[in-house]
Amino acid sequence: MKRFWSWAAFGFGFCYFFLPMVGMVEFSLRMRRGTYSLDAYRSVLGDPQFQATFGYSAVMALLTIVFGVFVVVPTVYWVRLKLPRLRPLIEFITLLPLVIPPIVIVFGYIRLFNTSSLLPMTGSAFGTDVLLMLGYSVLSLPYMYRAVDTGLAAIDISTLTEAAQSLGASWPVILLRVILPNVLVAVLSGAFLTFAIVIGEYVFAALLNRPAFGPFMVWAGGNKAYEPAALAVMTFALTWGCMALIQLVPRLFKHQRAHR
Amino acid sequence: MAFLDLSNLQKSFGGNHVVKSFDLGIGQGEFVSLLGPSGCGKTTVLRMVAGFETPSAGAIVIDGQDITTQRPNQRNIGMVFQAYALFPNLTVAQNVGFGLRIQGVAAAEARARVAEMLALIGLPDLGARYPYQLSGGQQQRVALARALAPRPRVLLLDEPLSALDAKIRVSLRAEIREIQQKLGITTIFVTHDQEEALSMSDRVVVMNDGRAEQIGTPFQIYSQPSSRFVANFVGTLNTLTATILDPSAGEVGMAGQALRLSAPIQGAKGSQIALALRPEALHLQGHKGAVLGQITTLPAEVTAVEFMGAVIRLRLQSGGQALALDTFNRFDHAPPMVGDHVAIEFNPRDLIVLAA
Numbered sequence A: 001m002k003r004f005w006s007w008a009a010f011g012f013g014f015c016y017f018f019l020p021m022v023g024m025v026e027f028s029l030r031m032r033r034g035t036y037s038l039d040a041y042r043s044v045l046g047d048p049q050f051q052a053t054f055g056y057s058a059v060m061a062l063l064t065i066v067f068g069v070f071v072v073v074p075t076v077y078w079v080r081l082k083l084p085r086l087r088p089l090i091e092f093i094t095l096l097p098l099v100i101p102p103i104v105i106v107f108g109y110i111r112l113f114n115t116s117s118l119l120p121m122t123g124s125a126f127g128t129d130v131l132l133m134l135g136y137s138v139l140s141l142p143y144m145y146r147a148v149d150t151g152l153a154a155i156d157i158s159t160l161t162e163a164a165q166s167l168g169a170s171w172p173v174i175l176l177r178v179i180l181p182n183v184l185v186a187v188l189s190g191a192f193l194t195f196a197i198v199i200g201e202y203v204f205a206a207l208l209n210r211p212a213f214g215p216f217m218v219w220a221g222g223n224k225a226y227e228p229a230a231l232a233v234m235t236f237a238l239t240w241g242c243m244a245l246i247q248l249v250p251r252l253f254k255h256q257r258a259h260r
Numbered sequence B: 001m002a003f004l005d006l007s008n009l010q011k012s013f014g015g016n017h018v019v020k021s022f023d024l025g026i027g028q029g030e031f032v033s034l035l036g037p038s039g040c041g042k043t044t045v046l047r048m049v050a051g052f053e054t055p056s057a058g059a060i061v062i063d064g065q066d067i068t069t070q071r072p073n074q075r076n077i078g079m080v081f082q083a084y085a086l087f088p089n090l091t092v093a094q095n096v097g098f099g100l101r102i103q104g105v106a107a108a109e110a111r112a113r114v115a116e117m118l119a120l121i122g123l124p125d126l127g128a129r130y131p132y133q134l135s136g137g138q139q140q141r142v143a144l145a146r147a148l149a150p151r152p153r154v155l156l157l158d159e160p161l162s163a164l165d166a167k168i169r170v171s172l173r174a175e176i177r178e179i180q181q182k183l184g185i186t187t188i189f190v191t192h193d194q195e196e197a198l199s200m201s202d203r204v205v206v207m208n209d210g211r212a213e214q215i216g217t218p219f220q221i222y223s224q225p226s227s228r229f230v231a232n233f234v235g236t237l238n239t240l241t242a243t244i245l246d247p248s249a250g251e252v253g254m255a256g257q258a259l260r261l262s263a264p265i266q267g268a269k270g271s272q273i274a275l276a277l278r279p280e281a282l283h284l285q286g287h288k289g290a291v292l293g294q295i296t297t298l299p300a301e302v303t304a305v306e307f308m309g310a311v312i313r314l315r316l317q318s319g320g321q322a323l324a325l326d327t328f329n330r331f332d333h334a335p336p337m338v339g340d341h342v343a344i345e346f347n348p349r350d351l352i353v354l355a356a
Helices: A002-028 A039-046 A048-081 A084-099 A102-113 A125-153 A157-166 A171-182 A184-200 A203-207 A213-223 A227-252 A254-259 B042-050 B092-103 B107-120 B136-148 B166-183 B194-200 B218-223 B228-233
Strands: B004-013 B016-026 B031-035 B057-062 B077-080 B154-158 B186-191 B203-208 B211-216 B238-246 B251-254 B257-260 B272-277 B296-307 B311-318 B321-328 B341-346
Touching: A002 A227, A039 A048, A039 A227, A048 A084, A048 A125, A048 A157, A048 A171, A048 A184, A048 A213, A084 A125, A102 A125, A102 A203, A125 A184, A125 A203, A157 A171, A157 B077, A157 B136, A171 A184, A184 A213, A184 A227, A203 A213, A213 A227, B004 B042, B016 B042, B016 B211, B031 B042, B031 B166, B031 B194, B042 B077, B042 B154, B042 B186, B077 B136, B092 B107, B092 B136, B107 B136, B136 B166, B166 B194, B186 B194, B194 B218, B203 B218, B203 B228, B211 B218, B211 B228, B238 B321, B251 B272, B311 B341
Parallel strands: B031 B186, B031 B203, B077 B154, B154 B186
Antiparallel strands: B004 B016, B004 B057, B203 B211, B238 B251, B238 B272, B251 B257, B296 B311, B296 B341, B311 B321
16 A cells, blocks of 8 residues: 555656656647647757857856856865865855845846946946856856865865875966866766756846847747747756766766766 | 984964974985874974975975975975875876976886886886775875875875785885885885884884974884883883982892892982883793893782783783783793793893983
């Protein structure tokens, strides 16, 4: 009897999660009347606006990842090495983007960096792109920080640093040749999460008026019938692909095999 | 002048004085061990030499060059850590070649040096392996090769054998000493294991409470401890109380007998003096290899027998004093049993006068 209820709970959860997706996939294949086809996908992929917005968001995601790595890895490393007492404070700061709504953050940006401010970043497309990238970095901070922090916790950074110093290495060499390669898997996990967040982000891009993929999805949802379902399926696939890569990447690094 | 000179070295963390006026001169090619209990400051001294800690006062001079304020990566000092500290993402060969790459040594020369180092540590075929594929002993040998590859001026060993099992520890300490002598590299070895310090070193520094309690050869440290702390810390010791009979003649009274020590003693006639005797200086009467010269005999009762392999340690009670006696485990001499009454002998010249 106990087993029955276990299976029943599992079946309910499975249906609750997967049936809407099955319905969405099925709907996305019904663009051509009377038969299943990939027309909606073809239409989406052939849409120049899709290509432009997806390309824009992908580039922004990559820039966000690079910026995040250069800011987060040295910060977490330094806090763990020299300022361990500041860890609770840093953790608190990195959690703020989860509790402050993005709309509040972006209004703050607009207020601080508008054209009549001391630093009028919204006055040019490039400046706004930089602002957007910084905003994305803030949004992805909780995930990137935790991924890197967990990676650094797994190695004895203090002794490795001293070993490298005694061999003549400078701080940049230690970071690039000793620390970063040993937390690369953690960094990539954070990177994939960042990519997934940036690709689907709407509020920042819409309010800063940048041609990103998030606003395009919302626009398509309001103006097309089958394409939004195809877009949603593709976005799901992309997110799941990122999650799969997080699982797969450690297997590609020989020296990580011992930890598994 | 010493090759490595540590003068008036001090280190405080907040109000805690971890190292208090530490002086030591080390000759080129010398192997010196810093020996002491946990918290005595030995690792802090080593870390100051490496540059990982800045001295609160004092100077560190290598070959006439003051390096007290130099950064660790500018000192050209090799270091081996207790936790191996091999870079997990690099192969053995890449680990050994790391310092050479930093120094900008040409690729061909670096390859040759790495091969030379791997041959030196007896692992010539393991260059392509990753650290996780090696045993603890192999990892520590690679760490040694990595520290030696850039040809440092001084080699620092921070309890490198502590994480290894007993058998590997013994074989590796012999290997380390052999390599050190072969290369003639000035070495400081930090350990809390007296056996390691005594067996490997040219000189031993016994540290206590942030100071060098005694500096001397292993023989001097063991046979002529300068203080009660050194005598107690290095080896096992029987402490005895005697009465001074004639200070200038070095004569004391103990258990109703007058004993003549090897040298005159400080103190007033009739006052008490603390003496020490190593367990191996005591002998069972009638056993082979017993005492030569003037002999003092004491009656004793066996309270415990500890089998230690090649040696048997007898715990004895004699005239109200607890004593330990080490005797070789010999097939032709069965050890006494608990409760047996035995006669023990020693030469009074083996007695060590303990300073306060």
